[in-house]
Amino acid sequence: MSATTAPMNLDVTGTDRVPMSRLAKVEFRKALDTRAGRWFVISILALVVVVEVIYAFAANDQSKNFQDFVQISGFVLGYFLPIIIIMLVTSEASQRNGLVTFTLEPQRSRVVVAKFIAGLTLGASVLILAFILAGLGTLFGIVTGGSPEWSLDGNLMFNGFVLSNVIGIFIGFAISMLIMNTAGAIVAYFAYSLILPTAVGILSALSSTFEDIAPWIEFNTAQTPLFSGDYTPTAEEWAQIATSGTIWLIIPLALGIWRLMRIEFK
């Protein structure tokens, strides 16, 4: 503040907007600076370790390849990575610190982008750590009698490990933006990822018409070709991913962002 003058006008020409890199850095920090956030990430990585150790003992020696371990850690993360994102996004509303966040950056869309960048960065970091843990798991597999192959199938790596988890991050983001409440969003996420596919499975078993329609409208079902068979979806399967993805990902995300732009943030 200038010493004695009392201008009626605020001179803002010398101030730059908060750069996106800084906003994203702060959002990344916010994901890990509470006990809840930090321990959740640590717990997920610990769970990866536990599952891999169990696998190293339980699996038969021919299936103790690096690829198997990568698949397992990717599978564990598939369930929990979206929850990290949910906590990162919804805490603004549930813990009400959004009041400060949106006062320091009143362009709410920029905060959304920053959160997304932070979420992707955090997700990528966890994926890399999980990948390293898969390597350690493979080494442990040798101890338990395996003679692993270290080669990786490119499609499996990209679809099953990277793409599926990136989709998971998007899903977590979309659900959070739509529901904006930590507990509610987590419940919705599990309903989406556990109950919905089961329900669709039952309905598909009862009705062959529904079985044909299911992959077009249910995102989990549509994603199955990414993680099974030769990990290479056909053109039709990609189209199913796109249509069901629009329903479960794009629409909720658009609605959530649209709402956040307009609501009174309490």
Added chain:
Amino acid sequence: MINVEGLTRRYGNFAAVDDVSFVCQPGRVTGFLGPNGAGKTTTMRVMVGLTPPTSGRVTIGGHLYHDIPNPGRHVGVLLDASAQHAGRTGREILTIGAQTMGLPMSRVDEMLDLVSLDKTESRRRLRNYSLGMKQRLGIAHALLGDPSVLILDEPANGLDPAGIRWMRGLLKGYADRGGTVCLSSHLLNEVEQIADEMILIGRGKIVASGTKEELLSGAEQKSAYVTALDNELLTKALTGKGFGVSAAGTGLRVEAAPVDVGRVAAEQAIVLTDLRSADGGLEELFLTLTEDTQRDDVPTQGAQA
């Protein structure tokens, strides 16, 4: 500096803020005063862009808040000291703010010092803070970016008397250096002590505004509380002049303006130890002006000044 122009915010048919206009000048502390639910918080939320107005607008130094780049460097805001992640430490909350605004980390320590939160306290999580500590942290957060405008909603809430005195000094010094302060309160005494200028709001509308003197100039003073070394002598002298006198605590209540009581005492050479108006002053004015907007019935004859 803060210019509220014809601001209205409706929720359905209910107008939380109804065509409110006022200005907060630089170099002055402007107190925004009103009973619960009068529209103070809504007005302040519109100021910083958290609530969109139904009509009208607020500019700060000529800009809409939304258009101010890195607003934390220009406008310090404290709307709700509890609206922070309960699991973050006080220091972490300030660090996040400083990082967003692009400030050196030394600023965090400076602010902690300024609001007298010591090292151990700053490492405690917000959920373990008392309301007063949260309020101090919130003020530290508002001042982080060295802004020239401060918008504080109920900043004295939860502060102890020493804390209120500290904040009064802080804000006064801030305004003396040219800063603009807009603070709200539902406690008249608080605002009376801190604010140079007062805006009284009730049920979404401004009912009065001005300095304390301006607000009081219209009010009549008809009774006084007085205590003398010799109350009996004073009673005799006052009744002799035809003023009604009754006992009140250790002193007397006189149905006369303080100036008349003082005159009688001077004539009779009676030593007074206390003399003040028994009319509620600002408080009475405030209650009268916001009468129809109060939630509870208030006994109009104040038992005590």
